[in-house]
Amino acid sequence: MDPDLDEAWVDGVRSSLVGWFRESARPLPWRRDRDPYRVLVSESMLVQTTVKAVVPHFERFTARFPDFESLAAADVEDVVKAWEGLGYYRRARQLHAAASRIARDFGGLMPDDPGVVRDLPGVGRYMAGAILSFAFDRPQPIVEANSERVIARLLALRGDTRTGAVRERIWQAAQRMVPPREAGRFNQALIELGALVCSPRRPACLVCPLTSYCRARGAGLEQAIPEPRVKAPPLAVVEACAIVSQGGLVLVVQRGSGGLWERFWEFPTVHVEGADPGGRSSIGPVDLSSGLPLLTGVQARIGSSVRTIRYSVTKHRVELRAHEGEAVSGELRPGPGLIDARWVDPRSLASLTMSSASRRLATWVAKEALDREGEAPGRASQ
Numbered sequence: 001m002d003p004d005l006d007e008a009w010v011d012g013v014r015s016s017l018v019g020w021f022r023e024s025a026r027p028l029p030w031r032r033d034r035d036p037y038r039v040l041v042s043e044s045m046l047v048q049t050t051v052k053a054v055v056p057h058f059e060r061f062t063a064r065f066p067d068f069e070s071l072a073a074a075d076v077e078d079v080v081k082a083w084e085g086l087g088y089y090r091r092a093r094q095l096h097a098a099a100s101r102i103a104r105d106f107g108g109l110m111p112d113d114p115g116v117v118r119d120l121p122g123v124g125r126y127m128a129g130a131i132l133s134f135a136f137d138r139p140q141p142i143v144e145a146n147s148e149r150v151i152a153r154l155l156a157l158r159g160d161t162r163t164g165a166v167r168e169r170i171w172q173a174a175q176r177m178v179p180p181r182e183a184g185r186f187n188q189a190l191i192e193l194g195a196l197v198c199s200p201r202r203p204a205c206l207v208c209p210l211t212s213y214c215r216a217r218g219a220g221l222e223q224a225i226p227e228p229r230v231k232a233p234p235l236a237v238v239e240a241c242a243i244v245s246q247g248g249l250v251l252v253v254q255r256g257s258g259g260l261w262e263r264f265w266e267f268p269t270v271h272v273e274g275a276d277p278g279g280r281s282s283i284g285p286v287d288l289s290s291g292l293p294l295l296t297g298v299q300a301r302i303g304s305s306v307r308t309i310r311y312s313v314t315k316h317r318v319e320l321r322a323h324e325g326e327a328v329s330g331e332l333r334p335g336p337g338l339i340d341a342r343w344v345d346p347r348s349l350a351s352l353t354m355s356s357a358s359r360r361l362a363t364w365v366a367k368e369a370l371d372r373e374g375e376a377p378g379r380a381s382q
Protein backbone atom coordinates (compact mmCIF):
# COMPACT_ATOMS: atom_id res chain seq x y z
CA MET A 1 0.00 0.00 0.00
CA ASP A 2 1.31 3.47 -0.83
CA PRO A 3 2.03 5.30 2.46
CA ASP A 4 1.61 8.68 0.73
CA LEU A 5 -2.01 8.14 -0.15
CA ASP A 6 -3.80 9.31 2.96
CA GLU A 7 -7.51 8.87 3.50
CA ALA A 8 -8.50 12.49 2.81
CA TRP A 9 -6.56 12.58 -0.48
CA VAL A 10 -8.05 9.27 -1.63
CA ASP A 11 -11.60 10.33 -0.69
CA GLY A 12 -11.17 13.63 -2.52
CA VAL A 13 -9.91 11.94 -5.68
CA ARG A 14 -12.73 9.39 -5.60
CA SER A 15 -15.57 11.85 -5.19
CA SER A 16 -14.19 14.47 -7.60
CA LEU A 17 -13.52 11.88 -10.29
CA VAL A 18 -16.84 10.07 -10.01
CA GLY A 19 -18.74 13.40 -9.93
CA TRP A 20 -16.95 14.51 -13.10
CA PHE A 21 -17.67 11.16 -14.79
CA ARG A 22 -21.40 11.44 -14.10
CA GLU A 23 -21.43 14.70 -16.03
CA SER A 24 -18.86 13.99 -18.72
CA ALA A 25 -18.86 10.28 -19.61
CA ARG A 26 -19.33 9.53 -23.30
CA PRO A 27 -22.48 7.51 -24.01
CA LEU A 28 -20.62 4.48 -25.36
CA PRO A 29 -22.67 1.43 -26.32
CA TRP A 30 -20.96 -0.89 -23.81
CA ARG A 31 -21.86 1.50 -20.99
CA ARG A 32 -25.61 1.07 -21.44
CA ASP A 33 -25.61 -1.73 -18.90
CA ARG A 34 -23.19 -3.81 -16.86
CA ASP A 35 -23.55 -7.02 -18.85
CA PRO A 36 -20.25 -8.94 -18.32
CA TYR A 37 -20.47 -10.27 -21.88
CA ARG A 38 -20.48 -6.75 -23.30
CA VAL A 39 -17.67 -5.76 -20.95
CA LEU A 40 -15.51 -8.65 -22.15
CA VAL A 41 -16.26 -8.02 -25.84
CA SER A 42 -15.65 -4.27 -25.63
CA GLU A 43 -12.46 -4.60 -23.60
CA SER A 44 -11.16 -7.25 -26.01
CA MET A 45 -11.84 -4.92 -28.93
CA LEU A 46 -10.33 -1.87 -27.23
CA VAL A 47 -6.89 -3.48 -26.95
CA GLN A 48 -4.72 -1.27 -29.19
CA THR A 49 -7.78 0.11 -31.04
CA THR A 50 -9.46 3.50 -30.60
CA VAL A 51 -12.94 3.90 -29.12
CA LYS A 52 -14.13 5.54 -32.34
CA ALA A 53 -13.01 2.56 -34.43
CA VAL A 54 -14.45 0.03 -31.99
CA VAL A 55 -18.01 1.42 -31.69
CA PRO A 56 -19.39 0.19 -35.07
CA HIS A 57 -17.59 -3.15 -34.75
CA PHE A 58 -19.00 -3.62 -31.26
CA GLU A 59 -22.56 -2.87 -32.39
CA ARG A 60 -22.34 -5.33 -35.30
CA PHE A 61 -20.58 -8.03 -33.31
CA THR A 62 -23.00 -7.99 -30.35
CA ALA A 63 -26.01 -7.88 -32.69
CA ARG A 64 -24.75 -11.08 -34.31
CA PHE A 65 -23.44 -12.75 -31.13
CA PRO A 66 -25.53 -11.27 -28.29
CA ASP A 67 -24.26 -13.46 -25.43
CA PHE A 68 -21.72 -16.05 -24.36
CA GLU A 69 -23.83 -18.97 -25.58
CA SER A 70 -24.34 -17.64 -29.10
CA LEU A 71 -20.65 -16.82 -29.37
CA ALA A 72 -19.63 -20.24 -28.05
CA ALA A 73 -21.96 -21.96 -30.55
CA ALA A 74 -20.44 -20.10 -33.51
CA ASP A 75 -17.64 -21.47 -35.65
CA VAL A 76 -14.43 -19.77 -34.51
CA GLU A 77 -13.61 -18.84 -38.12
CA ASP A 78 -16.94 -16.98 -38.38
CA VAL A 79 -16.01 -15.12 -35.19
CA VAL A 80 -12.64 -14.15 -36.67
CA LYS A 81 -14.40 -13.03 -39.86
CA ALA A 82 -16.75 -10.85 -37.77
CA TRP A 83 -13.63 -9.39 -36.11
CA GLU A 84 -12.20 -8.33 -39.47
CA GLY A 85 -10.83 -4.79 -39.46
CA LEU A 86 -10.04 -4.71 -35.73
CA GLY A 87 -6.61 -6.36 -35.93
CA TYR A 88 -5.12 -8.49 -33.15
CA TYR A 89 -7.09 -11.45 -34.37
CA ARG A 90 -5.77 -13.71 -31.66
CA ARG A 91 -8.09 -11.79 -29.34
CA ALA A 92 -11.09 -13.00 -31.35
CA ARG A 93 -9.94 -16.61 -30.92
CA GLN A 94 -9.33 -16.05 -27.19
CA LEU A 95 -12.75 -14.42 -26.82
CA HIS A 96 -14.36 -17.42 -28.50
CA ALA A 97 -12.40 -19.78 -26.23
CA ALA A 98 -13.46 -17.79 -23.13
CA ALA A 99 -17.12 -17.85 -24.24
CA SER A 100 -16.89 -21.60 -24.85
CA ARG A 101 -15.58 -22.20 -21.35
CA ILE A 102 -18.22 -19.93 -19.79
CA ALA A 103 -20.99 -21.68 -21.76
CA ARG A 104 -19.68 -25.15 -20.94
CA ASP A 105 -18.60 -24.73 -17.30
CA PHE A 106 -20.73 -21.86 -15.98
CA GLY A 107 -24.07 -22.18 -17.77
CA GLY A 108 -23.36 -19.15 -19.97
CA LEU A 109 -22.92 -16.78 -17.02
CA MET A 110 -19.65 -15.01 -16.30
CA PRO A 111 -18.29 -16.16 -12.92
CA ASP A 112 -17.42 -13.43 -10.41
CA ASP A 113 -14.61 -15.24 -8.63
CA PRO A 114 -11.37 -13.32 -9.37
CA GLY A 115 -9.29 -16.51 -9.58
CA VAL A 116 -11.69 -18.09 -12.07
CA VAL A 117 -12.03 -14.92 -14.16
CA ARG A 118 -8.27 -14.52 -14.31
CA ASP A 119 -7.99 -18.08 -15.58
CA LEU A 120 -10.19 -17.48 -18.64
CA PRO A 121 -8.41 -17.47 -22.04
CA GLY A 122 -7.10 -14.01 -22.93
CA VAL A 123 -7.92 -12.51 -19.52
CA GLY A 124 -4.93 -10.86 -17.85
CA ARG A 125 -4.61 -8.62 -14.81
CA TYR A 126 -6.22 -5.57 -16.43
CA MET A 127 -9.04 -7.47 -18.14
CA ALA A 128 -9.94 -9.32 -14.93
CA GLY A 129 -10.10 -6.01 -13.02
CA ALA A 130 -12.28 -4.49 -15.74
CA ILE A 131 -14.74 -7.41 -15.78
CA LEU A 132 -14.98 -7.65 -11.99
CA SER A 133 -15.33 -3.93 -11.35
CA PHE A 134 -17.40 -2.82 -14.39
CA ALA A 135 -19.81 -5.75 -14.31
CA PHE A 136 -19.87 -6.76 -10.62
CA ASP A 137 -18.68 -3.61 -8.84
CA ARG A 138 -15.93 -5.58 -7.14
CA PRO A 139 -13.18 -3.27 -5.79
CA GLN A 140 -10.53 -4.58 -8.18
CA PRO A 141 -7.94 -2.20 -9.63
CA ILE A 142 -7.31 -1.60 -13.31
CA VAL A 143 -4.23 -0.18 -15.01
CA GLU A 144 -4.14 0.39 -18.75
CA ALA A 145 -2.55 3.18 -20.79
CA ASN A 146 -4.98 5.94 -19.71
CA SER A 147 -5.27 5.11 -16.02
CA GLU A 148 -1.53 4.46 -15.86
CA ARG A 149 -0.82 7.99 -17.11
CA VAL A 150 -3.35 9.60 -14.75
CA ILE A 151 -2.00 7.76 -11.71
CA ALA A 152 1.65 8.45 -12.63
CA ARG A 153 0.80 12.16 -12.82
CA LEU A 154 -1.34 12.24 -9.71
CA LEU A 155 1.60 10.79 -7.76
CA ALA A 156 4.32 12.54 -9.81
CA LEU A 157 6.01 9.20 -10.43
CA ARG A 158 9.26 9.49 -12.38
CA GLY A 159 10.80 6.63 -14.29
CA ASP A 160 9.54 4.22 -16.89
CA THR A 161 5.92 3.34 -16.09
CA ARG A 162 6.29 0.03 -17.93
CA THR A 163 9.00 -1.37 -15.70
CA GLY A 164 8.90 -3.34 -12.47
CA ALA A 165 9.02 -0.98 -9.49
CA VAL A 166 7.15 1.97 -11.04
CA ARG A 167 4.56 -0.26 -12.64
CA GLU A 168 3.93 -2.10 -9.39
CA ARG A 169 3.60 1.20 -7.52
CA ILE A 170 0.92 2.26 -10.03
CA TRP A 171 -0.98 -1.00 -9.47
CA GLN A 172 -0.74 -0.52 -5.71
CA ALA A 173 -2.03 3.03 -6.00
CA ALA A 174 -4.89 1.82 -8.23
CA GLN A 175 -5.74 -0.78 -5.57
CA ARG A 176 -5.65 1.87 -2.82
CA MET A 177 -7.80 4.31 -4.80
CA VAL A 178 -10.56 1.99 -6.00
CA PRO A 179 -13.54 2.50 -3.68
CA PRO A 180 -15.40 -0.34 -1.93
CA ARG A 181 -18.61 0.76 -3.68
CA GLU A 182 -19.05 2.07 -7.23
CA ALA A 183 -15.71 0.52 -8.13
CA GLY A 184 -16.76 0.08 -11.76
CA ARG A 185 -17.78 3.69 -12.13
CA PHE A 186 -14.54 4.87 -10.50
CA ASN A 187 -12.35 2.71 -12.74
CA GLN A 188 -14.17 3.79 -15.87
CA ALA A 189 -13.83 7.41 -14.74
CA LEU A 190 -10.07 6.97 -14.39
CA ILE A 191 -9.86 5.66 -17.97
CA GLU A 192 -12.19 8.38 -19.27
CA LEU A 193 -10.19 11.15 -17.61
CA GLY A 194 -7.05 9.85 -19.30
CA ALA A 195 -8.84 9.68 -22.64
CA LEU A 196 -10.57 13.08 -22.52
CA VAL A 197 -8.61 15.36 -20.17
CA CYS A 198 -5.28 13.96 -19.00
CA SER A 199 -4.07 13.31 -22.51
CA PRO A 200 -0.51 12.18 -23.27
CA ARG A 201 0.88 15.39 -24.76
CA ARG A 202 -1.32 18.23 -23.55
CA PRO A 203 -3.18 17.45 -20.35
CA ALA A 204 -6.04 19.92 -19.89
CA CYS A 205 -5.22 20.64 -16.24
CA LEU A 206 -7.29 23.82 -16.17
CA VAL A 207 -10.51 21.85 -16.58
CA CYS A 208 -9.39 18.72 -14.72
CA PRO A 209 -11.45 17.72 -11.67
CA LEU A 210 -8.27 16.44 -9.99
CA THR A 211 -6.07 19.55 -10.34
CA SER A 212 -5.93 20.20 -6.62
CA TYR A 213 -4.89 16.58 -5.92
CA CYS A 214 -2.33 16.26 -8.71
CA ARG A 215 1.31 16.30 -7.63
CA ALA A 216 2.67 16.52 -11.17
CA ARG A 217 0.52 19.60 -11.79
CA GLY A 218 1.61 21.08 -8.45
CA ALA A 219 5.26 20.64 -9.44
CA GLY A 220 4.77 21.79 -13.05
CA LEU A 221 5.70 18.30 -14.26
CA GLU A 222 2.49 17.28 -16.01
CA GLN A 223 4.12 17.31 -19.45
CA ALA A 224 7.24 15.48 -18.25
CA ILE A 225 5.35 12.57 -16.66
CA PRO A 226 5.23 9.83 -17.80
CA GLU A 227 8.65 9.98 -19.39
CA PRO A 228 8.27 9.85 -23.15
CA ARG A 229 9.00 6.46 -24.63
CA VAL A 230 11.66 6.34 -27.27
CA LYS A 231 10.23 4.40 -30.16
CA ALA A 232 12.49 2.55 -32.52
CA PRO A 233 11.86 3.51 -36.14
CA PRO A 234 9.72 0.94 -37.99
CA LEU A 235 11.47 -1.75 -39.98
CA ALA A 236 10.98 -1.27 -43.70
CA VAL A 237 9.65 -4.29 -45.59
CA VAL A 238 8.77 -4.90 -49.21
CA GLU A 239 6.35 -7.64 -50.22
CA ALA A 240 4.89 -8.52 -53.59
CA CYS A 241 1.67 -10.32 -54.38
CA ALA A 242 0.21 -11.69 -57.58
CA ILE A 243 -3.38 -11.12 -58.67
CA VAL A 244 -3.48 -14.04 -61.05
CA SER A 245 -6.56 -14.56 -63.16
CA GLN A 246 -7.86 -17.43 -65.24
CA GLY A 247 -11.25 -17.54 -66.97
CA GLY A 248 -12.67 -14.69 -64.86
CA LEU A 249 -11.51 -16.27 -61.58
CA VAL A 250 -8.74 -15.04 -59.33
CA LEU A 251 -6.20 -17.05 -57.34
CA VAL A 252 -6.18 -16.82 -53.53
CA VAL A 253 -4.38 -18.75 -50.80
CA GLN A 254 -5.13 -19.45 -47.15
CA ARG A 255 -2.50 -19.17 -44.45
CA GLY A 256 -2.03 -21.97 -41.95
CA SER A 257 -2.07 -21.85 -38.16
CA GLY A 258 0.47 -19.92 -36.09
CA GLY A 259 2.04 -16.60 -36.97
CA LEU A 260 0.23 -13.53 -38.15
CA TRP A 261 -3.20 -13.72 -39.79
CA GLU A 262 -3.82 -17.33 -38.93
CA ARG A 263 -6.12 -19.01 -41.51
CA PHE A 264 -6.62 -15.70 -43.36
CA TRP A 265 -6.94 -15.52 -47.12
CA GLU A 266 -4.73 -13.36 -49.34
CA PHE A 267 -3.36 -13.10 -52.84
CA PRO A 268 -0.19 -15.23 -53.14
CA THR A 269 2.49 -13.07 -51.53
CA VAL A 270 6.26 -13.26 -51.35
CA HIS A 271 8.66 -11.45 -49.10
CA VAL A 272 11.02 -9.34 -51.21
CA GLU A 273 13.12 -7.13 -48.93
CA GLY A 274 13.71 -6.26 -45.26
CA ALA A 275 12.75 -8.04 -42.05
CA ASP A 276 9.91 -10.50 -42.65
CA PRO A 277 6.92 -9.64 -40.42
CA GLY A 278 4.62 -12.39 -41.57
CA GLY A 279 6.61 -15.61 -41.42
CA ARG A 280 7.08 -15.94 -45.16
CA SER A 281 10.83 -16.42 -44.88
CA SER A 282 10.50 -20.00 -46.10
CA ILE A 283 9.80 -18.66 -49.58
CA GLY A 284 11.66 -15.39 -49.53
CA PRO A 285 13.33 -13.22 -50.40
CA VAL A 286 12.25 -14.28 -53.88
CA ASP A 287 10.70 -12.68 -56.94
CA LEU A 288 7.05 -13.33 -57.74
CA SER A 289 7.61 -15.36 -60.90
CA SER A 290 9.66 -17.92 -58.95
CA GLY A 291 7.66 -17.67 -55.72
CA LEU A 292 4.19 -18.15 -57.21
CA PRO A 293 4.67 -21.80 -58.33
CA LEU A 294 6.22 -22.60 -54.93
CA LEU A 295 3.20 -21.11 -53.16
CA THR A 296 0.41 -22.36 -55.40
CA GLY A 297 1.68 -24.84 -58.00
CA VAL A 298 0.59 -22.36 -60.69
CA GLN A 299 2.91 -20.84 -63.29
CA ALA A 300 1.91 -17.39 -64.50
CA ARG A 301 3.07 -14.51 -66.62
CA ILE A 302 3.58 -11.72 -64.08
CA GLY A 303 2.99 -8.16 -65.24
CA SER A 304 4.18 -4.90 -63.76
CA SER A 305 2.95 -3.54 -60.43
CA VAL A 306 -0.63 -2.23 -60.68
CA ARG A 307 -1.20 -1.09 -57.13
CA THR A 308 0.78 -0.48 -53.96
CA ILE A 309 -0.67 -0.84 -50.47
CA ARG A 310 1.21 0.49 -47.44
CA TYR A 311 0.42 -0.75 -43.99
CA SER A 312 1.93 -1.11 -40.52
CA VAL A 313 2.07 -4.34 -38.58
CA THR A 314 3.88 -4.98 -35.28
CA LYS A 315 7.19 -3.11 -35.72
CA HIS A 316 7.10 -3.11 -39.49
CA ARG A 317 6.13 -0.65 -42.18
CA VAL A 318 5.23 -2.70 -45.21
CA GLU A 319 5.01 -1.77 -48.86
CA LEU A 320 2.96 -4.41 -50.66
CA ARG A 321 3.28 -4.27 -54.43
CA ALA A 322 0.47 -5.98 -56.28
CA HIS A 323 1.10 -7.32 -59.77
CA GLU A 324 -1.42 -8.67 -62.22
CA GLY A 325 -0.68 -12.10 -63.61
CA GLU A 326 -2.08 -14.49 -66.17
CA ALA A 327 -2.06 -18.20 -65.41
CA VAL A 328 -0.16 -20.32 -67.89
CA SER A 329 -0.11 -23.82 -66.43
CA GLY A 330 0.03 -25.87 -63.25
CA GLU A 331 -2.12 -27.73 -60.73
CA LEU A 332 -3.26 -26.03 -57.53
CA ARG A 333 -1.13 -27.12 -54.58
CA PRO A 334 -0.73 -24.97 -51.44
CA GLY A 335 2.93 -24.34 -50.64
CA PRO A 336 4.87 -23.77 -47.39
CA GLY A 337 2.85 -22.13 -44.60
CA LEU A 338 -0.43 -22.41 -46.57
CA ILE A 339 -3.35 -24.77 -46.17
CA ASP A 340 -5.40 -23.96 -49.27
CA ALA A 341 -5.14 -22.42 -52.74
CA ARG A 342 -8.24 -21.75 -54.85
CA TRP A 343 -9.65 -20.02 -57.88
CA VAL A 344 -12.56 -17.82 -56.79
CA ASP A 345 -15.04 -15.47 -58.38
CA PRO A 346 -13.88 -11.91 -57.51
CA ARG A 347 -17.42 -11.20 -56.26
CA SER A 348 -16.96 -13.80 -53.54
CA LEU A 349 -13.77 -12.24 -52.14
CA ALA A 350 -15.91 -10.33 -49.63
CA SER A 351 -16.85 -13.58 -47.91
CA LEU A 352 -13.23 -14.56 -47.18
CA THR A 353 -11.51 -13.47 -43.97
CA MET A 354 -8.64 -11.11 -44.78
CA SER A 355 -6.29 -8.65 -43.14
CA SER A 356 -7.06 -4.95 -43.71
CA ALA A 357 -4.32 -4.65 -46.34
CA SER A 358 -5.55 -7.71 -48.27
CA ARG A 359 -9.14 -6.46 -47.95
CA ARG A 360 -8.20 -3.12 -49.55
CA LEU A 361 -6.67 -5.00 -52.44
CA ALA A 362 -9.56 -7.47 -52.71
CA THR A 363 -12.09 -4.62 -52.79
CA TRP A 364 -10.16 -3.04 -55.63
CA VAL A 365 -9.93 -6.38 -57.51
CA ALA A 366 -13.69 -6.99 -57.13
CA LYS A 367 -14.48 -3.49 -58.36
CA GLU A 368 -12.17 -3.84 -61.35
CA ALA A 369 -13.86 -7.14 -62.24
CA LEU A 370 -17.30 -5.55 -61.99
CA ASP A 371 -16.19 -2.59 -64.10
CA ARG A 372 -14.84 -4.98 -66.73
CA GLU A 373 -18.16 -6.86 -66.75
CA GLY A 374 -20.00 -3.57 -67.21
CA GLU A 375 -17.79 -2.71 -70.17
CA ALA A 376 -18.22 -6.13 -71.84
CA PRO A 377 -19.67 -5.99 -75.40
CA GLY A 378 -23.46 -6.11 -75.42
CA ARG A 379 -23.82 -4.83 -71.80
CA ALA A 380 -23.64 -1.11 -72.47
CA SER A 381 -26.92 -0.93 -74.39
CA GLN A 382 -28.92 -3.03 -71.90
Ligand code: SF4
Nearest residue numbers: 198203205208214222
Ligand atom coordinates in the same frame (compact mmCIF):
# COMPACT_ATOMS: atom_id res chain seq x y z
S1 SF4 B 1 -4.20 17.97 -13.22
FE1 SF4 B 1 -3.41 17.71 -15.27
S2 SF4 B 1 -1.81 16.17 -15.13
FE2 SF4 B 1 -3.00 16.09 -13.24
S3 SF4 B 1 -4.52 14.48 -13.59
FE3 SF4 B 1 -5.47 16.42 -14.17
S4 SF4 B 1 -5.05 16.65 -16.39
FE4 SF4 B 1 -3.68 15.08 -15.57
